[in-house]
Amino acid sequence: KAGVTQTPRYLIKTRGQQVTLSCSPISGHRSVSWYQQTPGQGLQFLFEYFSETQRNKGNFPGRFSGRQFSNSRSEMNVSTLELGDSALYLCASSFEVGAYEQYFGPGTRLTVT
């Protein structure tokens, strides 16, 4: 069974631009969570989607948004990029909502210049 895939793997953007990251969960998994990982803050929860609905949101500004499609694939969008948005963005999938047995993808490394 294929794991969680994320595209693109690497991205370089400039301040003020916007970016869209994509995540395909493990086949059969219906819940997708997004996390931001930085050296200073560690892994921080962004949001979770289940059945195309956002179920929970972390403490991030409204510039961070996401959505989930009927096939459980998910995208997250960051608008008006800031230097501090440079991070590894990780997607995790699980069979059901509730965080049990979350499996992570390789991440998208975003660099904002």
Add this chain to the structure above:
Amino acid sequence: GESVGLHLPTLSVQEGDNSIINCAYSNSASDYFIWYKQESGKGPQFIIDIRSNMDKRQGQRVTVLLNKTVKHLSLQIAATQPGDSAVYFCAENPPSNTGKLIFGQGTTLQVKP
């Protein structure tokens, strides 16, 4: 805010020795805990999990111990190998039935040949 802390940022062990990585969690009501391994350039890899109604769980070469009295979690790796070198994170699932895992800062395990 809530946080899951690890006692040591770096642990250095000799190949073949046993490793013990510790973690202190903050929410006494958390009902589920996971250990992840993250190698350079990769996303976190699920190692082992434990529910709050258990105090010990064993996997292949790994054992997780949970002490709810002192809110302490540990990961024991038997016969540590060079391939075990990575950053190890513990994560807790607070009782909110969402996909929000709370991660510690991580412990870097270095295995000396």
